[in-house]
Amino acid sequence: MTDQEYRGAATVHAGGERHPVDVRLSARFEPVEGRFRWAGRTAPHARLRELVSGGLREGRLDLGGAPPAPVRLSEPDPWGGVRLSGTGTPPWHGDAGRAGS
Numbered sequence: 001m002t003d004q005e006y007r008g009a010a011t012v013h014a015g016g017e018r019h020p021v022d023v024r025l026s027a028r029f030e031p032v033e034g035r036f037r038w039a040g041r042t043a044p045h046a047r048l049r050e051l052v053s054g055g056l057r058e059g060r061l062d063l064g065g066a067p068p069a070p071v072r073l074s075e076p077d078p079w080g081g082v083r084l085s086g087t088g089t090p091p092w093h094g095d096a097g098r099a100g101s
Helices: 046-053
Strands: 005-014 017-030 035-042 058-062 069-076 082-087
Touching (some): 005 035, 005 069
Antiparallel strands (some): 005 017, 017 035
16 A cells, blocks of 8 residues: 555544444545545445435545544445545545555
8 A cells, every 4th residue: 555545444424423434545636736636435334325325425534543534425336335535635644654554
């Protein structure tokens, strides 16, 4: 893994609930915009998938060691996970102990 990727435990705060999940995320810098874009998906999670299928689209992603980051939730994948995306500094960059681990 590089500092452009994160794989591991996370908590998605959405729908007034906390959802502990495993995530796989990657980031890229967009020079025209002057900012990072990051995206990935959660491991299968029935309750989160249910909320997103019902229209929930906004939440916060907490990887520990940094403040939770706003996250966009979208279309569940065929395996039961949920797509995640965000802009700005990737949330795993706030935790030097995890970046690239």
